[in-house]
Amino acid sequence: MAAALEFQQVSKTYPGSDEPAIQSLSFEVPAGDICVLVGPSGCGKTTTMRMVNRMVSITSGEILLDGRSVLDRKAYELRREIGYTIQQIGLFPHETVAANIATVPKLLGWPKDRIRERVHALLDMFSLPQDMAGRYPAQLSGGQRQRVGVARALASDPSIMLMDEPFGAIDPITRGRLQNEFLRLQGELRKTIVFVTHDIDEAIKMGDRIAVLKKGGVLAQYATPAELLLAPVDAFVEDFVGADRALKRLALLRVRDVDLWKAPRVRPGDPVTQAQEQLADSDLPYSLLIDADGKPLGWLSDRDLAGERVPDEAGTAATPRLDQDSVLRDALAELLEEDTQYGPVVDERGTVIGVLSIELIAQFLASKDPRELDPPERAGVEP
Amino acid sequence: MSWLTLFAQVQIHHRASDCESNNGFCPDWIIKNFGDRYVDPFFRHLELVLISVLVGFVIAFALGIVAHRRRWLVGPVIGLTGVLYTIPSVAAFLLLVPITGFGLLTAVIALSSYTLLIIFRNVVAGLAAAPAEARDAALGMGLTDNQVLWRVEVPLALPEIFAGVRIATTTTVGLAALAFFANAGGLGGLIFGDLVFKSNVVVAGGLCIVMAFVLDGLLLFAQRLSTPWVRAARA
Numbered sequence: 001m002a003a004a005l006e007f008q009q010v011s012k013t014y015p016g017s018d019e020p021a022i023q024s025l026s027f028e029v030p031a032g033d034i035c036v037l038v039g040p041s042g043c044g045k046t047t048t049m050r051m052v053n054r055m056v057s058i059t060s061g062e063i064l065l066d067g068r069s070v071l072d073r074k075a076y077e078l079r080r081e082i083g084y085t086i087q088q089i090g091l092f093p094h095e096t097v098a099a100n101i102a103t104v105p106k107l108l109g110w111p112k113d114r115i116r117e118r119v120h121a122l123l124d125m126f127s128l129p130q131d132m133a134g135r136y137p138a139q140l141s142g143g144q145r146q147r148v149g150v151a152r153a154l155a156s157d158p159s160i161m162l163m164d165e166p167f168g169a170i171d172p173i174t175r176g177r178l179q180n181e182f183l184r185l186q187g188e189l190r191k192t193i194v195f196v197t198h199d200i201d202e203a204i205k206m207g208d209r210i211a212v213l214k215k216g217g218v219l220a221q222y223a224t225p226a227e228l229l230l231a232p233v234d235a236f237v238e239d240f241v242g243a244d245r246a247l248k249r250l251a252l253l254r255v256r257d258v259d260l261w262k263a264p265r266v267r268p269g270d271p272v273t274q275a276q277e278q279l280a281d282s283d284l285p286y287s288l289l290i291d292a293d294g295k296p297l298g299w300l301s302d303r304d305l306a307g308e309r310v311p312d313e314a315g316t317a318a319t320p321r322l323d324q325d326s327v328l329r330d331a332l333a334e335l336l337e338e339d340t341q342y343g344p345v346v347d348e349r350g351t352v353i354g355v356l357s358i359e360l361i362a363q364f365l366a367s368k369d370p371r372e373l374d375p376p377e378r379a380g381v382e383p
Numbered sequence: 384m385s386w387l388t389l390f391a392q393v394q395i396h397h398r399a400s401d402c403e404s405n406n407g408f409c410p411d412w413i414i415k416n417f418g419d420r421y422v423d424p425f426f427r428h429l430e431l432v433l434i435s436v437l438v439g440f441v442i443a444f445a446l447g448i449v450a451h452r453r454r455w456l457v458g459p460v461i462g463l464t465g466v467l468y469t470i471p472s473v474a475a476f477l478l479l480v481p482i483t484g485f486g487l488l489t490a491v492i493a494l495s496s497y498t499l500l501i502i503f504r505n506v507v508a509g510l511a512a513a514p515a516e517a518r519d520a521a522l523g524m525g526l527t528d529n530q531v532l533w534r535v536e537v538p539l540a541l542p543e544i545f546a547g548v549r550i551a552t553t554t555t556v557g558l559a560a561l562a563f564f565a566n567a568g569g570l571g572g573l574i575f576g577d578l579v580f581k582s583n584v585v586v587a588g589g590l591c592i593v594m595a596f597v598l599d600g601l602l603l604f605a606q607r608l609s610t611p612w613v614r615a616a617r618a
Contacts, residue, residue, distance in 0.1 A: 053523060055519070055522065055523055076525045076526070076527050077525065078525075079522070079523060079524060079525035080524065080525035081525075084520065084523035084524055085520075086516060086519060086520060086523070088514075088516035088519075089516065089520070090514070090516035090517045090518075090519055090520025090521070090523075091517070091520070092517050092520075092521070092534075092535060092539075093514070093517065093539065093612055093616065094535075094538045094539055094541075094610070094612045095612075103521075103524055103526075104524050104525065107524070107525055107526065107530075135615070136611075136612040136615040136616065138612065138615060138616035139615055139616070139618070149520075152524075153524075162523075
């Protein structure tokens, strides 16, 4: 059961400082959403996150978890209900992976069997081998440590998680993989998550909602990633989001969410007349040759269709094959890489489900609402 | 009691063979006299060392824990234990005699006070060396201050603490040889009893060295057992 989180006029002034670190911050995070706190360094995003579990005391205002103030119980009791991960991970070097993961369940007094089962389940969930349970943090790679850190935060199945740049200290490739892994898990777990990052791209990728903070802990904008990219409220947000914000919107949508072009698909041995009829109906100048399983074989040129029957091989390779789960940005990159205007989109079995073109992507960029696309033809897929 | 009464205990043994009358190194004499002359003082010496290090450790560790939470105490405690550390050891035994009399108590007070500085410094340094992010994660997950201390900081300080105890132990084995000034027994009485006779000095001194090595080895073994992660990190 996920908790809703609510900031009500929360301020923080550190002792000995005249300037407030956080100023009258109010926002709500619906249960099950990832709320990303983002902003330049010194904007108080980490302070904001740390006030939720009272690692930083609240100067004024209220923070409510499920409608209940975080101040109405002992700090250590509150913290045991909230998953906590930090950039440096903070695994205990003297404890094994299993013992690290078991930290909060042990504090909560779970029976040993239940703890052991939970550790096993978490190792599985994070694709870590079971024999890693007995190893020490120093024996793990950076990515593995990062996974153990998140597994430890999830150990007691808290309804809310605080994550301070959890994927910050690792190489970009591993980071991308961990982000995807985490998003997939979050799809099942539906935790309420407060996620701190300084990286706007990570914010756009991870966030259901993004709170952009500016210096002095002032909330500049609180919006969904799409709103933020389409309509930044002021020059600061616009600047922070970046001049390429239009392009960043391409990271918001997956290929399968686009109304793809219908591919004029033919199989080897089909009559050429049938191929030509389909082609006349299509936005594409060429027919796509597919095999018996519906996998793309290549584009058929006019020369390929000179005979009576469709040949077994096509003149032009059908590359790139775009994964329906890619985001548009990556799909566009693949198209540009192959120096082509369009490519077949395949599902997880490799079957063609439609065609994505640069023209479609351009239409998406021109549209105000990213979900409103007016494709020339819907990608009807016949079996 | 005076110096004379102390040295009155020293016996000049009867020297039978040539080797012995030349004050040489005489294996025959050693074999014949080892059991009667050296075994009891050896165990007495060991007793002095173990009790003194244990007492010193308990005091220094307790002080270390207190000073870890109240950092302002570190300076004064190091100053005070440093003063104790600089008192010449023979003087310490003799200064204590009028107060606590001759015997074990005096020896233990003097010997354990020499261990305080070494162990205290290592305890404090070890506790402070726990990685800040481990401490932050511990607090953030809901460990209380005491749980952070006992489950995170103390275990992580063990290598430093062991290092301190090992130095303190080796030092104490040596210093305990002076405990006979407080009439507390040990191998020192034998060494100083006949400094001229090589066989005696070699055996009594050698036993001190063996004791120091064995105790250090045992402590190293205990350290390895209790800090398996250190070796895992190096592998």
